[in-house]
Structures are given as structure tokens and as C-alpha cells.
Amino acid sequence: MIETPYLLFLGDAPDQLAAKVAQGIRDWRPDNSVGQFRMEGCRADVRLPDMDLATAKAAGAKTLVIGVANRGGVISAAWKKVLVQALEEGFDLASGLHNLLRDEEDLAAVARATGRQLHDVRVPSVKYPIANGVKRTGKRCLTIGTDCSVGKMYTSLAVDAEMKARGLKSSFRATGQTGILVTGNGVPLDAVIADFMAGSVEWLTPDNDADHWDHIEGQGSLFHVSYSGVTMALIHGGQPDAMILCHEPTRAHMRGLPGYDLPSLEAVRDMALPIARIANPACQIVGVSINTSGMGEDEALSYLEATEKRMGLPACDPFRQGAAKLADALAAL
């Protein structure tokens, strides 16, 4: 559990895209951050008050979150200076970088000396159980993609936000590093040891009120040969009552796999449902989420309309249109 509120570290981000983790936190949990910390030359801005460490501390910030990608896979000396100072001023640090904070000797030493926490959200900090398959109370919705990076996290966050806005009981359950930093907790599923994958998802989505929805962030794709095992564990550990199919229509091939075409939404449906019904015989596919960012407005709307008709399911782009249709479909279940 990462302590909130955060101060978002944007460093010397060369452009807005480099700060997409910070942007995600800002978009989805605006109350989790008191401000942003930008170094000289920073070209990103997530529209939070600019603060130095002392000001953020006075505003209540507990954790400095690295919300920016690092260049060249190293934590630069310029960053280090800020990070060390933050530890000394009483901040914990949280990071989803591939280089772990704990592996940086100077940071580890200062953290030890000051008693502060280094949260490396790419690696598990919990000893997960082996899945037991026992039915849990409460409702669960899992996003299932035709491919990696088609909008599964965004969709789960959007439906969660819509249900919360309606006053319904709802939680987003993060399974990747961005999601974990957004919410302050979760399971970095791609770093979990094989035998414990499904068990970690059971752990992440425990018994809950009968009318509570967990929105489980999907990972990979049943059709992505590099990561399909992770998707499988999410379905069987998550035992979803509902699944939302996620797709990006303009992609030429599976991400990182030039020889592999994307499957149709029908193919994903037909493969995912029998798999899900092993763990939860009542599981239904309730809707389709289309990432239309590569399409113009008219094209997007007609694609969505055609998809609804073809699939017999509500279809929307939660970024363009909000997730009301998907929340309606879950409420109707």
C-alpha cells in the first residue's frame, strides 16, 4: 500500500507522452495528488500546482511518485538528487520503472537511514497463495483484449468511475504498474511466479458485498502468444461474472508479433467464455469497448454502431463517450 497523497515527479520529461503515468494518476485519482514536481527543461504538464518538496510536504504529501519514463534505462544523477532529498525530507518513493529503486545503492542507503519506503511496483511485495478456486462473494468484471495495449486499463477505470458516480459500490483492481500507481495498490501480475498467478488475482479481489463490483484490469490477450498465460490466470483467478471485450480496430498485427493477425471480437468471445465458465458458470460478456483514437468522429461512430449490431452487445469508446453504456449493461446483469 503506497501512502497518499502523492507529489507527482515529472522530472525532465521531454514531452507529454513521457509523463503518461502521472497523467493517468491525475486523470483517474485527482484527489490522490497535491501537486507536480518539474525539473528544469520539463516539457510535460499534468495541470497540478507546481510544488517544491517542502511545499508539497506542508500540503500533506506522503509519497513522491515517479510519473515519468526514464531515458536510456538509467536513473540520472539529476533525478537522484531530487529523490535523495525527498527521502531526507520524509517522503516515501514509488516507481514503476524497470530499474528498481532498491537496486540503487545510494537510494537504498538513504531509505534505510531515514526509515522511508521504496515502492517498486514492478515486483511483487506479497507472498501470494496458490489459487483455490473457491467462489467469492461480490461481483467481478474483467476486461479482455483482442491484443495487448488496446485500452483494458482505461476501460476498467472508466466503468469503475461511472459506477462510483452513480453511487454504486465499485473498486478498480490494478494488475499492472500504472494501475498500481494510480490506485496505490494491486498486483504486478506479469512479475508473479507462474504457480501463483491465479492465486494473486484471488488475493486481489477478495470476498465483498453482494452488490459490490470489482473491475479487474485485464492484461495481454488469449491470442497473444507471449502473454496468454497471464490472461488465462486473470480469467480463472478473477472468476468474473462479466467480461468486457476491448479492441483497437486500426492495429495491423498483434503487438510485437508481426506474424500474427488480430483476432475478431467473435473469436475472442468464443474462446474466452468457455474458459471463464470453468471458474464461474454464470459469466457473461456484457459489452465491447473500442479504442477509436485512430479514427475520425464519424468513422468511430459508425464503427461502434456496426459493432453493436454485429455482436448484439452495447459498444462504446469510453474515452470519447464515457462508460455509461457499459455500466448500464453491468447494472442489468
Add this chain to the structure above:
Amino acid sequence: MIETPYLLFLGDAPDQLAAKVAQGIRDWRPDNSVGQFRMEGCRADVRLPDMDLATAKAAGAKTLVIGVANRGGVISAAWKKVLVQALEEGFDLASGLHNLLRDEEDLAAVARATGRQLHDVRVPSVKYPIANGVKRTGKRCLTIGTDCSVGKMYTSLAVDAEMKARGLKSSFRATGQTGILVTGNGVPLDAVIADFMAGSVEWLTPDNDADHWDHIEGQGSLFHVSYSGVTMALIHGGQPDAMILCHEPTRAHMRGLPGYDLPSLEAVRDMALPIARIANPACQIVGVSINTSGMGEDEALSYLEATEKRMGLPACDPFRQGAAKLADALAAL
């Protein structure tokens, strides 16, 4: 790679079953072992010459393999004495125990001092790649179970042995600790980090001669919610040309999951084939392997006959009948 030949350590095994790892090595790779080492009170016997360390060393043994389960999850002082002496006399040690040899301070110290290797086959010793899905040359056959522990390793080993006996090019590819100890190498798939599971299977079964068969040891089951992700990674990383369905007909429920019935062979076929064809569109199911150890002879034979008829596939129990039918089916592919 564990150096052969072995001396098989049976310790103070309370019964034959406790030495099943040693028995597996003895059955499947008789040439890999020069003898067995039994302590006082040992009640197992894998019918190899009894040898002390010096005799085995003189006979060429390179590695002392722990072929017996340990009681109470500890490596006893009596075992330790033998293991330390073996290191001092120039043996490497290999073990599939949950307690790692490397975690025993005394063993680790002696191994360092003597320059010997400690092989803990439960944990990976290789940095595996992420799967790239590129089609590899050579042929691959994967065993697929209705459940865990229904005879997948045995079936893969039996078909490999049958093909070798026919002078065909064939390798057994181990994915679990017993298989790794039998052959001296492999991937301990249940201990691999999620992102690298499919890649480790690609690594295990590289390009080969066009007429060479890899027999990949299956793990778990697509229908076993605790481990299905591992099975999925085997199918997509293995990109099998052929799959053999494995089943144990007398089991009351999925192993360790009292609430879950076993699937039918048809259900496994119908789920596994579309999954396999993502990575290899030519994949076929070629036969059925039935573990009939819980049945009398007549019952077993009529079950096999009925299964052949029902499934339209050759069916046999490789332990009772040999794997000729399955090797025929692969040869006919």
C-alpha cells in the same frame, strides 16, 4: 545442465513411493546412473547396484541426485553428512526438493570451497526471453491433461522412448523437476516469472531437424483454475504440431479443487485446439493416453476401446500397453 552419470541418493526412504524420482530416472534413463546410495533403514530399492561414494566415483559418477522426498520439509542431519561428504569427494549435487540446497549454509559453504555445483531444479537458472512466436523448424508434440498428475510426463517419456526405439529423431523436453532430473535439463515452468513462461518454452524447444520430434512434458490443465496459465504458456510457447490428450478416469474431482469436476476429453479437445492453432494453425490432436492404474485389466481395455470409438482417435495406456499407437499416430501426421 546436470552432469551425468548419476549416483541416486535414496537416503532413508520409508517406502518405495518416497523414491519415485529415483525410480523415474532408473526407468527412463537407465544409462544415466551408475548405482544407488542407500542409508541405514532405507526401504526403497530401484534395483541399481548399491554403492558408497568412493565406489560410485570410481565408476565415473559425477552428480549425486536426491531421488527421494524429504520428511517434514527439512534436510536431516543424517542426509547432510552424506551430502557434505559427496561434495568433498568431488560430486555435484542435484535436487528437486522444495528446500533449496543453496539455502543450506553448510552445503553452500562446502560447495564454494570445493568448486562443486548445487543444482536446485525447482528454480530457473536461466534468464529466459519473452516469447516471439516465430515458427520453429522440427516437430513438437505436447501432452494436454484433463487435470494435473494424470500421466502427462509419463506419456511424453513413453512416446519419446518408442520413437527412439524405432530409430527416429526424438527428444523429451522436461518442464517439471522430476523430468529435469531424469534428463539432466529442462525448464521448471511453475517457477518461471509470468512474462517469461512462453519464452522459456520456446527456449526449451529450439529449431531442430525437420523430422525431429520434441515431446514436451505438459503441466497443469486448461481446466485447472490454479495452474491453467502455465498450460496456456506451454501451448503457445510450444507451438505444437500434435497434442495427446491425457486422462485418469477414476478421479472424483480436479486435483486440490473439491468443487470442480473433471472435464470430458471432448471439452479439453474443443478448448485446446483453437488455442493451439493461434500459434500453429496445423496443430492436430493425434491420440489419447489413459492412466488406467485404477482399473482392472478388462475394465481398462473396454474403457480404451470405448474411448477410441467415441473420440475417433487412437487411445492407449502407455504404462500397460506401451506407446506404439501414439508413435504410429505421430508418424502418420
